[in-house]
Amino acid sequence: QRYNFKQRFNIQTSYFTGLMQKSVIFPTKTATSFVKLNAADFSDLTAFTVCLRAASEENHDYALFSYATKKSHNELLIWQKSNAQLDLYLGSVITGFSLPKMDAWLRHICMSWESQNGEITAWVNGRRSLTNVSSKGGVVKNGGQFILGQEQDTVGGKFDIEQSFVGEITDVNMWDRALKPYEIKFISQGCYNIGGNLIDCGSTIFTTEGNVIIKDNNDCTL
Ligand SMILES: *[C@@H]1O[C@H](CO)[C@@H](O)[C@H](O)[C@H]1NC(C)=O
Numbered sequence: 242q243r244y245n246f247k248q249r250f251n252i253q254t255s256y257f258t259g260l261m262q263k264s265v266i267f268p269t270k271t272a273t274s275f276v277k278l279n280a281a282d283f284s285d286l287t288a289f290t291v292c293l294r295a296a297s298e299e300n301h302d303y304a305l306f307s308y309a310t311k312k313s314h315n316e317l318l319i320w321q322k323s324n325a326q327l328d329l330y331l332g333s334v335i336t337g338f339s340l341p342k343m344d345a346w347l348r349h350i351c352m353s354w355e356s357q358n359g360e361i362t363a364w365v366n367g368r369r370s371l372t373n374v375s376s377k378g379g380v381v382k383n384g385g386q387f388i389l390g391q392e393q394d395t396v397g398g399k400f401d402i403e404q405s406f407v408g409e410i411t412d413v414n415m416w417d418r419a420l421k422p423y424e425i426k427f428i429s430q431g432c433y434n435i436g437g438n439l440i441d442c443g444s445t446i447f448t449t450e451g452n453v454i455i456k457d458n459n460d461c462t463l
Pocket residue numbers: 335336337338371372373374
């Protein structure tokens with residue numbers, strides 16, 4: 242019997258339309274497990290907010306959210322460092338925030354940026370960081386690939402096991418604007434059914450590949 246590559250390595254692909262009240266679990270370090278997000282089409286961005294809920298007990302650096310274009314594999318990367326710093330990469334420009342170390346508690350994390358003043362803000366559980374100023378006048382280019390669980394060194398690939406995410410992610414949303422503080426506070430409390438206009442955890446198509454578990458989290462079920 243002949244097997245194709247995916248059968249041989251037991252790589253499973255599954256599709257989900259929306260992951261409302263579902264968690265994505267990456268149980269082990271791999272270079273083959275990931276989730277692709279089919280974001281809505283957009284023109285080059287001059288602002289965004291990315292929000293997600295995540296928990297991890299790993300002690301290596303890993304990607305929480307990776308967006309790669311052909312020209313720039315770190316076009317938009319949210320990067321958690323083992324020393325607790327949370328970095329936002331906008332191409333080659335890195336802005337770091339010193340925040341409490343990741344742990345087993347699911348925390349709501351957002352990063353927002355707007356080009357006009359170059360303001361970057363990190364949010365944890367609705368609480369705002371100081372605002373850093375970076376990438377003023379820049380854009381985030383369209384036409385790239387969004388991936389959870391891995392850091393892309395090429396569009397959709399070249400993953401490094403040592404940079405893979407282990408833990409749980411849910412409530413991934415992305416907007417093409419910097420949300421207001423009160424909006425983030427509200428969303429961080431969960432269960433309000435407000436999705437992003439670029440990535441909407443309720444309707445975006447999520448493709449999982451490899452050892453990825455999708456589980457009802459019942460966070461909002463009475
Ligand atoms: C902004 O980020 C850079 C890079 O991480 C850092 O060196 C700088 O201290 C930060 N500025 C503020 C005001 O936090």
